[in-house]
Amino acid sequence: MTDRRLSLPRTRRLLTRRQFDSTMKDGRRIRDEYFTVYARDNGFEHGRLGMAVARKVSAAAVCRNRIRRQIRESFRLHQHALEGLDIVVMANTRAAAAGNPALRAALNTHWKRLAH
8 A cells, every 4th residue: 555656766876877877976975884875866857766786785585685674765765856867876885884763864865965
């Protein structure tokens, strides 16, 4: 019973290498101990998310998937405040050792900075 307005359809995701590269090259960068976030205006009425959690962050797929789920859910809940932005979130190695509440708090801080 998910609310369709809060889903994360394909149109809300960055899908191609060109989209990722353009956002990382032309966008502004915000960093903290867990994430590096790139963002740029996309010319649409909705935000789009791309994420990269490399094997370097953790060899365990379970850990990488946990980080991806936290990024995706946090973006999904805050997408109304991030309209018109392409965002790429890259996890840093310290994210693997962090708990879910710490990851969500870090992402919430990034979203607040980008929304202004």
